[in-house]
Each structure stands twice: as structure tokens, then as C-alpha cells.
Amino acid sequence: MTDSLTVRDNRTGQEYDVPIVDGTIRAADLGKIKATEETPGLAVYDPGFVNTASCRSAVTYIDGEKGILEYRGYPIEQLAEKSNFLEVAYLLINGTLPSKAEYDAWVHEITYHTFVHENVKSFMEGFRYDAHPMGMLMASVGALSTFYPDARNISDADNRHMQMVRMIAKMPTLGAWSFRHAQGKPFVYPDNDLGYTANFLSMLFKMSEQKYEPDERLVKALDVLFILHADHEQNCSTNAVRSVGSSQVDPYSAVAAGVGALFGPLHGGANEAVLRMLRRIGSKENIPSFIDGVKNGNEKLMGFGHRVYKNYDPRAKIIKKSAEDVFEVTGTNPLLDIALELEKIALEDEYFVKRKLYPNVDFYSGLIYEAFQFPPEMFTVLFAIGRTPGWLAQWHELVQDKEQKIARPKQIYTGDRQLTFAPASERWR
Ligand code: CMC
Numbered sequence: 001m002t003d004s005l006t007v008r009d010n011r012t013g014q015e016y017d018v019p020i021v022d023g024t025i026r027a028a029d030l031g032k033i034k035a036t037e038e039t040p041g042l043a044v045y046d047p048g049f050v051n052t053a054s055c056r057s058a059v060t061y062i063d064g065e066k067g068i069l070e071y072r073g074y075p076i077e078q079l080a081e082k083s084n085f086l087e088v089a090y091l092l093i094n095g096t097l098p099s100k101a102e103y104d105a106w107v108h109e110i111t112y113h114t115f116v117h118e119n120v121k122s123f124m125e126g127f128r129y130d131a132h133p134m135g136m137l138m139a140s141v142g143a144l145s146t147f148y149p150d151a152r153n154i155s156d157a158d159n160r161h162m163q164m165v166r167m168i169a170k171m172p173t174l175g176a177w178s179f180r181h182a183q184g185k186p187f188v189y190p191d192n193d194l195g196y197t198a199n200f201l202s203m204l205f206k207m208s209e210q211k212y213e214p215d216e217r218l219v220k221a222l223d224v225l226f227i228l229h230a231d232h233e234q235n236c237s238t239n240a241v242r243s244v245g246s247s248q249v250d251p252y253s254a255v256a257a258g259v260g261a262l263f264g265p266l267h268g269g270a271n272e273a274v275l276r277m278l279r280r281i282g283s284k285e286n287i288p289s290f291i292d293g294v295k296n297g298n299e300k301l302m303g304f305g306h307r308v309y310k311n312y313d314p315r316a317k318i319i320k321k322s323a324e325d326v327f328e329v330t331g332t333n334p335l336l337d338i339a340l341e342l343e344k345i346a347l348e349d350e351y352f353v354k355r356k357l358y359p360n361v362d363f364y365s366g367l368i369y370e371a372f373q374f375p376p377e378m379f380t381v382l383f384a385i386g387r388t389p390g391w392l393a394q395w396h397e398l399v400q401d402k403e404q405k406i407a408r409p410k411q412i413y414t415g416d417r418q419l420t421f422a423p424a425s426e427r428w429r
Contacts, residue, residue: 009042011035024053043410049234055242055404059092059393060233067311067358071231072096080318085226086110086196089168089389092231093396106165107196113169114190114199117147121187124177133178133381134263140174141167142256151250154399163251164392171388172196175381176203182377188212197223200385217329221322221368222382228315228361229383231390237261237268241391242398243407251395258391259384268380271366274303275376278335278342278367287342295351303363304346310356319364323371330371339367 005018005025018029031041046052061070069076072091079088090098090106098106120140127136144166145151151163177187180203188203191212198219202212232238240261245254262268281290293299306313323336343359346352369379398404 007033009033009035022056027052043412045412049239054234054239054407055398055401057233057394057397058095059390059397060231062233062308064306064308065310067309067314069232069314076228076314077318080224080227083227084195085223085230085386086168088227088230092389092393093164109165110169110196111192111199113166114173114192116144116170116173120144120147120174121177124174124181124187127181129182129184131178131181133175133182133377134259134268134384136178136181137171137174137381137384138256138259138263140178141171141252141259143252144170145250145252145256148250148252151252154248154250160251160396160399164396167251167255167392168388171385172200173203175378175385176200178381179204179374179378182375195219197226215329217325218372221326222372224318224322225365225368225382226386228318229386229390231387231393235267236264237387238391238394241395245395245398246404246407248399248406251392254395255388255391258387262380262384262387268383270302270360271362271369271379272376274339274362275335275366275370277302278338281338281342284338284341287338287345290342291345291349291351295349301342301346301352301357303360303366304352305355305357306360309358309360312358313360315361316359316363319361319368320359323364323368326368326371333367333371335370336367339364 003020005020007016007018007030008014009016012035014033016029016033018025027044030044033042034040044052059072061073062068071079071088072095074091079091083091086107087098087103089110090103120143123143124136124140127139148163148166150159153159173190180187185207188206191199191202191206194202194212198214201214201219201222205214206212234242237258241254241258244257245251265273281287290299291301294301327333327336343363346357352358366376366379369376369382374382
């Protein structure tokens with residue numbers, strides 16, 4: 001067997017051998033195929049990149065048919081059960097698990113960079129009273145590039161490390177302050193005696209008490225949610241970070257682009273839609289008629305189906321378990337019973353079985369966030385905090401990858417050509 005593809009161009013009758021490497025052909029090799037010397041080479045048309053690999057990556061592995069997700073080779077189930085978010089962040093960025101000394105130094109660095117410049121506070125206070133927290137987060141992450149102009153020096157390894165530490169450390173501060181702003185509550189400064197996730201809860205919910213002491217079970221559940229969202233290979237927001245980062249801009253600007261991409265309802269916003277759907281269904285008795293509506297094409301079962309997973313999303317399984325732990329503390333959410341019954345009925349129904357539609361990460365996460373008393377606008381902010389180490393790991397890989405170039409896709413031009421311009425004074429006579 002030869003690892004190549006023979007392409008016959010029926011316009012010219014000429015045949016080309018295109019090498020196959022790692023299950024891919026190089027689009028540039030197709031560019032050598034031309035109808036005539038003068039015409040442009042053959043290109044690939046792939047809106048949405050449904051079948052285009054844009055990079056080599058050693059960060060995250062997904063097998064959507066089997067429902068497998070691994071960070072740096074470690075199964076997500078083991079990381080969620082036995083690791084913690086900061087250790088996972090270290091793993092994603094550095095590629096290996098830390099030694100005790102490395103872990104301690106990492107946690108120390110992240111902890112002592114949680115504060116932001118006082119001017120960040122002033123400009124966050126300047127947002128309108130009803131500003132969406134994702135818009136505030138996107139703007140304030142981007143603004144950090146003005147506080148750390150040295151971040152533009154992306155070819156220096158120590159400098160890159162410093163910016164990654166800063167960003168992971170400051171995201172919860174910016175996220176929590178976006179939330180407090182919408183509530184009209186004073187901003188709470190970081191408490192560096194607390195762990196990463198506990199400190200985030202403190203900045204969100206602390207009021208007049210001397211010290212905020214979150215329930216450890218809630219801290220663990222949120223930490224697990226951060227781990228589950230930490231990376232998902234070349235998704236829309238990661239592609240945005242890589243695309244913007246490919247211009248060699250500083251990492252704050254690149255990650256701000258990722259936050260913007262995540263803000264969109266097709267990406268980070270489905271968990272909110274699940275909650276709305278469960279509320280609309282209202283009670284278990286209404287599930288069969290809702291399912292009929294889905295099968296007739298009048299409804300969509302939100303939180304089901306995935307472009308990559310054609311099996312149970314491994315993150316959804318873990319979240320389902322976390323939901324039980326959280327409800328032990330907060331009391332159950334009546335919508336959980338509807339969700340469980342909906343899942344049971346859907347998984348047995350021919351329509352969903354045939355199309356390989358299973359619960360995805362968003363099916364249960366909104367229920368947990370609601371139990372924490374987060375308003376729906378905050379759900380995507382939580383996703384962004386979790387995803388930050390993944391964005392940075394992918395950015396870090398990109399800037400060191402000699403094969404990478406500035407992202408610059410081709411187009412198929414469909415407009416006019418060679419028109420003759422008449423100045424306004426002639427056109428408007
Ligand atoms: N409910 C009902 N039918 C569905 C659903 C659903 N949630 N998802 C897909 N289908 C049907 C779809 O109508 C199509 O049927 P047919 O072959 O008869 O035309 C078939 O299944 C294949 O679907 P598709 O739209 O071609 O699949 P896709 O890969 O383009 O879309 C998706 C993936 C996630 C956008 C889609 O499944 C969906 O809209 N799900 C609901 C929204 C949701 O939960 N999104 C969260 C995704 S996970 C978070 C993240 O990674 O950002």
C-alpha cells in the first residue's frame with residue numbers, strides 16, 4: 001500500500017500523486033493542480049473547517065465515535081476525579097504533570113497574580129449597569145495588554161510564562177467583578193489564603209463577613225466543571241485564539257478574541273437554552289409531546305448532539321454525577337427530574353438512536369450553575385475561566401510551531417470585476 005492519493009484532473013487528463021501523511025493531504029499540494037499555467041491552482045472550499053486540519057497539536061485528543069477525551073494523554077474521567085484545575089492547567093500548558101516543587105511554585109505564582117491594577121477596577125466600574133458580563137470580560141482581558149506591554153515579546157519563553165500565569169490568575173477576578181457589577185455590589189478583592197476556585201466563589205459571593213468560607217463540596221464541583229471545560233482541541237474559540245495569535249499579537253489580545261467567539265450562542269450559550277427548554281416542558285407528563293415536537297422538526301432537544309461526539313459526551317457523564325453532589329448541598333432542582341426523564345426517553349427513542357444523539361456537556365451544566373445561583377449570563381463566563389488554560393496551551397503551542405504561518409484563508413470571489421468608477425459628482429447628477 002502506498003501512502004499517496006492519485007488525482008486525475010479531467011480538465012487536462014493529467015494525473016498527480018499527492019502524499020498522504022497522518023491521514024491528511026496538504027492543501028498546498030492540490031495548489032499544484034492547474035487547468036492551464038495561467039489559472040490559479042486547485043483550492044479546497046471548506047466553510048466552517050468541517051474537514052480541514054489547521055495544525056498539529058499534542059494538547060487534547062478526542063475520539064468522538066467512542067466518546068473519549070484526553071488532555072495530554074490523560075483520560076478526562078481520571079483528571080476530573082483525582083486532579084484539580086490548577087494541576088490540569090499546568091499539564092495542558094507544559095505537557096507533563098508537575099513534580100511537587102513545580103506544582104507548589106505554579107500554585108504560588110498563580111495565587112500571587114490574582115490582583116489586577118486598580119485602574120482595571122475603575123474602567124470596569126464604567127460599564128453600563130446592565131452590561132453583559134461576557135462583554136465586560138472580553139474587554140477587560142483585551143485591556144490587560146495595555147497594562148503589560150512587555151507581553152508583545154512573545155519569542156521570549158520566560159515572558160510567555162509570565163503572561164500565561166497572569167491570565168489564568170486574573171480571569172476569576174475579572175469574571176467575578178463582571179458579575180458583581182451587574183448586581184450593583186462592591187468588588188471583592190482576591191483572598192490569597194483560599195485556593196483558586198474557593199477564592200473565585202469568595203469574589204463572587206462575599207458580603208460583610210470577615211472571611212468567606214465556601215462549602216468544600218461546591219468548591220470541588222466547580223473545580224471539576226473548570227477541568228471539564230479546560231480544553232476541547234480546535235473548537236471555534238480556540239481557532240479564534242490561534243488565528244489572532246498567528247499575527248504574533250500579545251496573548252491578551254488573542255485570548256480576548258477567544259472570549260468573543262465563546263460568547264456566541266452556537267458555542268458557549270447552549271446550557272442556558274437547556275434551562276429555558278426544561279422550564280418550558282414544565283413537568284414529566286409533557287415530555288412525550290415535546291419529544292414528538294422534536295421528531296416532527298418543530299423543536300430541538302437542546303444539550304443533545306455534537307459535531308464530534310457520536311456517543312455519550314464523556315464530560316456529560318461526569319457533570320451528571322457532579323449535579324447530584326451539588327444538589328446534596330443546595331437542595332434539588334425540580335428541573336433535574338425532567339432532565340433525567342427526558343434523557344431516558346430520548347436515549348431509547350429510534351430518532352435519537354439512529355442519529356447518534358446523546359447528551360453533551362451542556363445538558364446538565366446549566367442546572368448546576370443555577371444551583372450556585374448564577375444568572376444565565378454568567379454561565380459562559382464560567383466556561384471562559386475554565387477554557388483559559390486550554391486557549392493558552394494552544395497559543396503556546398502555536399507560537400513555537402515552525403510550520404505555522406499567519407492564518408489567511410483563500411476565498412472564492414463572487415463579485416464584479418473591472419467596473420469603471422464614476423465620481424459622485426457625475427453619478428448623482
Ligand atoms: N435535537 C434534535 N435533532 C437533532 C439535534 C438536537 N439537539 N442535534 C442534531 N439533530 C438532528 C439533525 O436535525 C439532523 O437530523 P437529519 O439528519 O434528519 O437532518 C441530525 O441530527 C444531524 O445533525 P446536524 O445538525 O447535522 O449535526 P451538527 O454536527 O451540524 O450539529 C450541534 C451539532 C451541536 C450544533 C447540534 O447537535 C445541535 O444543535 N444541538 C443542540 C445545541 C447544543 O446542545 N449545543 C451544544 C454543543 S456542545 C458545547 C460546545 O462544544 O460548544
